Amino acid sequence: MSKTFTKAIFTFLLFFVAVSAAQAQNVVISGTVTDKLTKEPIPGVGITVKGTTSGTATDNAGKYNFSTSQKAPFTLVISYLGYISVEKQITGNTSNLDVELEQTALLGQEVVISASRTPERILESPVSVERMGATAIKEIAAPSFYDALNNMKGVEISTQSLTFKSINTRGFNSNGNTRFNQYVDGMDNQAPGLNFSVGNIVGVNDLDVDNVELLPGASSALYGAGGISGTMLVTSKNPFDYQGASFQFRKGINHVNDDATSRQPVNQLDVRLAKAWNNRFAVKATFSFIQAEDWHANNFSNFDRAARQFKPGDRSSDPNYDGINSYGDEVSQNMRNVAQAVLNAGTSGFVKTALGLPTDPTAAQIAAFKAGPGAPILANFLSTDPRFRPFTAGLNTPGLLPDQNVSRTGYEEANLVDYKTQSLKTSGALHYRFTPTIEAIAQANWGTGTSVYTGSDRYSLRNFSIGQYKLELKGQDFFLKGYTTQERSGDSYISSILGSYINEKSKPSKDWFPQYVGNYVGARSLGANDAAAHAAARAAANQGRFEPGSAQYEAAKQQIMNTTIASTDFNKGIYGAKFNDKTNLYHYEGMYNLTNALNNVVEFQVGASYRIYQLRSGGTIFNDLNDKIDINEYGAFGQLGKKFFNDKVKLTVSGRYDKSTNFEGRFTPRVTGVFTVAPNNNIRLSYQTGYRNPTTQNQYIDLSVGGGSQRLIGGLPESLNNYSLYTNKPFTDVSYRAFLASASAGTPNPALLQAYNFDPKGVLPESVQAYEVGYKGLLGPKFLIDAYAYYNRYKNFITSVDVYQNNSGTFTKFGVPVNATGEVKAYGAALGIDYLLGKFNVSGNVSYNEIGDLPAGYINDFNTPKYRYNLGFGNKEIFKNVGFNVAWRWQDKFYWNSSFASGDVPAYSTLDAQINLKVPSVNSMIKIGGSNVLNKYYFTSYGNPSVGALYYVSYTFNP
Template sequence: MIKQLKKGIKITLTLLTFLITVQLSAQTVLSGKVIDSNDKSPLPGANILIIGGSEGASTDFDGNFTLKVTKQFPYTITVSFTGYDTKSIKVNKASDVSLIRLNEGISLDEIIVSASRKREKIQEAPAAVSVLSAKALAAYAVSNPVQALQNLTGVDVATYGIGESKINLRGKSTVFQSETLVIVDYRNISMPSLGQNKSGQNPVDAIDLERVEVIKGPGSALYGPGVEAGVVHFITKSPFKKQGLTLSMGLGNQSQFQTAFRYAEVSENKKLGFKFTGYHRTAEDFSFDDAESQARLESYGSFTSKIITSGVDGRTFEVKVPDLHTESYGVTGTLEYKPSDKTTITSLAGYSTTEGLFRTAQGDGYQTAPRGFAQVRMQSGGLFAQVFWSQQNAGENTWLYGPALTNFNNAEQLEGQVQYNWDVSQNLNLIVGSDYKTFDTDTKGTINGKYEDADEYSIIGAYAQGKYNATDKLDITAAARVDRFAALNHISFSPRVAAVYKASDNHTFRATFNQSTGAPLGINLFTDLPTGQGPAGSLIWLTGGAEAFTYNNGNAYSFITQSAVTSTDFPLRALYNMVAANFAGSPLAASVNAVGTQITGTTSATVFGTPIKRGPLVPSTSSQFEIGYSGSPTNKLKVTLDAYYNKRNNNISSTLLSSKFYGYATAGSDLAAAITAVNPGFANYVLPSGATVAQTFAGGINGVTLNASTGAPNPLGFMSSDQSPGNALDITYFNVESVDYVGVDLGLDYFMSDDVTLNGSISWLSNSYWDEVAISGSTQKVPFSLNVPEIMAKLAINYSPELGFNANAAVRYRGEFQSENGGAWTGTTEASTLVDLSFGYNFDKNIAFKLTSGNLFDSKYRPIANAPFIGRTILGQLTLHFD
């Protein structure tokens, strides 16, 4: 086997070397300069792309570029730059591109890197894509960059607090997690093992953002397991594109105060650039003044403060309930080295932290989450490689108000990737790559419990994608990926097929199929902890899905004895003694006691249903078929229309109650029969009340075991699983069988002039909530929700001249939907209509002020059922730049 493996590697390397050699031998070199047609100034960072090929380049600090091309003359290139018209040039000889002049205008055909993990025109991407430009980012003052995405087509930005928002695209969202992959400069920023994207911890500020690329739909074929909804890629400004010092400061209601800085320089030889960025944001969150939040606070046992116990050493301390203070800050240093026109090596390191309210299915809590990180990446021709590390040291600074216990959570994340793309022939481009990710968590038993030393979480995968230019107008893309998920010893396969038809330069049609694999998170697999107090002294216990969940040992918890028991059968003598205590001091006391010593046997329990068993969790899958159109019917109008059908299998549920309660339907009659069997005369003795002794004892027990109105048995205990403590009411995660739905996204961008744009969109889902979906491997059915609205509509108008007064207004409608989160956040989420308004003034290119009001009319809005209402925000922001 080892010999065969070595032979296979050798053949692969030989073939790869041959292909690269053939490619290099066929290359020609284009070089030129891109300038502004008016003032003749160079345009650094302009994009040059070969039509029908993978080759591309960017201009350097002086507007120069060098591009190695494997195609034979003639061919066409496109040149684009933000804020300028895209230019197409037919190249018959190298000198045709020696000097390229671009006119200021509106580019409807941007260059992106996230859809295929390589440079390509947005019109030709095999996916539905939206881009938020730096100009659009600057239109509003926002408390964090995530909120700037809220007007994009098909993007749901759910605001949970003054500085906390979550992004959802075409997948399932919860109060805690999303299936959307969020990356910054190619590195994953989700919190290790939890899969939570804390936008307050996102180590980037709007003043350093060049653009945001949003890829909608399953993306596992290139990005790996867990990307069932799409990708959001924050791309920051290179120091080679913008130098100098930029400062911003903001003040607003809710005690908002924020500052940010960016400083960048480039060496004299234009080969080395560096930048330092940082931010600090603080505010007071919105009060819990709605009825649902007040009731939840009451269930925590306090409205002001509470004693929290350490889950590690038992020490106690007092905290505010709720603590509305929120704060985040971060710093990053970046070094970018360009040894040649084709090679860039970027290294960075930083630290960020966020603290504030957070929410899980079990309720509200407070969290402080510091995180250090570092990244090195290299791009050289078709080769891309990177390694990314982060370490979160939250320690014990996390707790839920319900159980009032701290959780210890330190986590280390390591990810690496290598990818190579090249033109195999005139019409075929090939991408091959591999990546690896691993999370190592230390919870000191407070979260992972019995899994503390068995919580390995790693994924290794390899992928390939080929793009074939079948004709000048038709591109066919096919990709496939294989991953091994160590935690479940699972191998997944994720294919992708797309056909892109370019009817003309301004009209593109697309048909795609993507199958994506969902990876259960560490919190889904390895959680083993109490999440609250159950009835009669019991606990509510959450157990992860790394192993089977069974009810074979007869474990139970009795409300009568308030203790764990190994059998639900209840001794009749104990029931007899409960009633016999009422005869103390009566003439019958001696007879009652004498009979009691002879009572034997038990009464059998009636279990209300069957406890839900399962095997270990398995990864979910999403299979999506999509057709789309992207085009410009006029040079002022851009239209995107995407319609898709998505089928999801083995969805990971929210936490569900798996234990079943039990009662005693025949306890009274069983006790009466036992008394009669011991002493018929005593049993039939008629008391002054008119009832016999047996009837009196039966009635006394029935008063406890049966409902007085319905006669049905009362719950007097519950079954407990083999995997959790005997005194625990079990909740866990399940795989939920198939759901499917249809979705449509329509977006319109109308450029009335260079300064005025009108944007509108509407998104529709055929269904986002199902009353009954079968649990995989069970006949039991449960509700299931994507936790997103079925209707979203947005309309915005922007007046954004380069200098002087500017203004922006937006209206956003989010339809009503049913939330299903297995805990506090289940119910109806009301529809909302929000108006945002922003005014600003650009004094010159270096001084700008803007004032933004989010939810201008203070409408009642909340992201999910029972969450606190998010009110009006007002933020003023001053930005200064020094060259």
């Protein structure tokens, strides 16, 4: 055992003994909280020491056991949403401190942790924060708590499939959003190799969600890299506090009045078991399974992916048609270039034979042959040989062969991806309490399933799995934890590669395109017009094409989707679309809150973290077939807060330093102020900074796509050097297209080619400076208002470029991540209200987001509607044991821009509703409801499927 490791263990043991000794002096209070009218226990009641952040909550039976280092006497505050708070004077250890709470209208008393990494009332948060508690989750008008996030102020969701959704706030939304952090029980649930947050694929069972807290905007000062657009923390229920068995079964239908398919069933089962013994040892386990037919993506608009703009026409009218949700038609070639390539090959073969050369002739040998007496013989050969005659005629006869690109015939997404959605997720945890406030946790979350995800492509995630495993020791003022994320791609594959390679399997493009051009020229020579000639040419070239549903098609599909990308060998006819990702992440973190040790004179916290990415894709995503790729990241933060002027003003200063293997160290500060202008009325001001490292793929991807027509590579200098892009400089996409146009016209002009110069430092982290002013307050006990305005300045946005490199006369296309030049500014505001009208809850919010002037050449990917509205209306018990909730949502139209597809997302509105019946005799609830109950199909981001209604009925035991 190394000396360093021994010292670390010894230090940890000393720390643990010291904390345990300190806890031995604590004051311990226990008791039960019940409803004054019904005498029933109330779970989740907040128990806090007045004037401090020390606190706990009642368990499912209304019981609590609480220990604090606060010196007696002190005041204990017992509070719960909808009840009048009670204060109790504590003089020492107290047992059986039972409290009855009286119902009333009381808002804004929830306790949040995410905003400052320490407990505080949501009214006193220094930054904007949204919260959803366990009580609200039981009665939401949505199929799951994850879907209900859309009703929060300023929050939007991009839906890629039934079980895969991305969350965003404050603009720059994207599929698989890497600018938004998601933590589940303190674990980052972003897939470390595939780079998307797995959302609730491997998340928390609805029955096990204790609360969700969401921070809009930058949060790097407290949470490190990422989170430029926001951070969300999902916390599961502690088995000490929520014991017993619960289960929920939901039966539903979707695809109602869907042109793509008939009505389909949706089945879901959730189970949770928890048990504690002697307030020392507790265990819990959860299980969730959903099975359904996914939403179908069927946007077949004609799209120019290189120019990111639409084209008129469809497959029957545009020879170069490229449908958004059809794949294989991305492979395209210029007809005149094809003809010239065929003639070049014929010339090379003729000269080789004529001169008796052992290998193909060089350009100089061909030129010398043409300059001599062989030229007329060669010309006669190319114009009379039936293999080359159409191409010679096409190039030499004016108007016979157009300067026109044609694409291969693609396959619709429904024939390529697996829409049979399944999601299975399980979790288990062991908890042991050394003292009432020091707890050890061993936790495992694992999930697997089949879904569809949109990135730069549409990915069919089949039998994808991800596991997260954590060990944690936490106390009232500290935590130490380590966890690992184990990602396994299973049988997942890329749909466009599958479509392209089925085409290649049926007929290689090197044969298909010459057949197309030759038959086009033949048809035109016989008097056919352009449209008829194209139709005849496609029909001829498509002879032998594998049609969906045929035995040949299914055999090719199965072979390609089960062969890895790295195994692809065009020369041997081996094609693979499967990626084989087994990337792991290891994360270690600790934090200590010194506030109590400093007698609450100031609030002071420190923390540190260390993270390792182990990229392991077997050469299918990264250039790691023969070399292992590891990335190390470490960071530390501190936060100091102090109240002034009789606690009317609280100022907090935070700062964090982070360093990654491939990038320079970065310091991210935060300064906040909260000003109490009246009881329960606070104004907040903040300056925050955030940054995001390029993703693991931005750094190290090395992948051939598009039927071998393009290579995606990372933006690090070593990746660029691997392909000599610094020395053999490539050309810009625009200039290369201009050069091709000149070549097709018969006068190639190399002067049109413009070099692209990559930054010597490669791709760099992007960053934001965020300014916010907000107000949150109670205008009487029944009316809560929350408003904010923000202004953000972004630098070094990570985008991508397509470039073309000349290698001995052959141009290779590369897609490379780079930083956009110039500064981008965005601003916005939001207003939310909650009003208690008797027993009815009325809520609503409006959000406004806008992007400022853009730098020249910047591709606008703000991807956010200018206005969004939410309205909610409900009653927990409109009649005895009967409650309901309704949520209406509307958003403005906007333009969506991504590497996959770009286009207008129309404005839409949707209505979610549920009515529930509580059955106290069997401790159960029956809920009937639906999302998008009016069944108005809509889509949230361009190229993704349209979403219709989902109607359901569910039965929940022990909710």
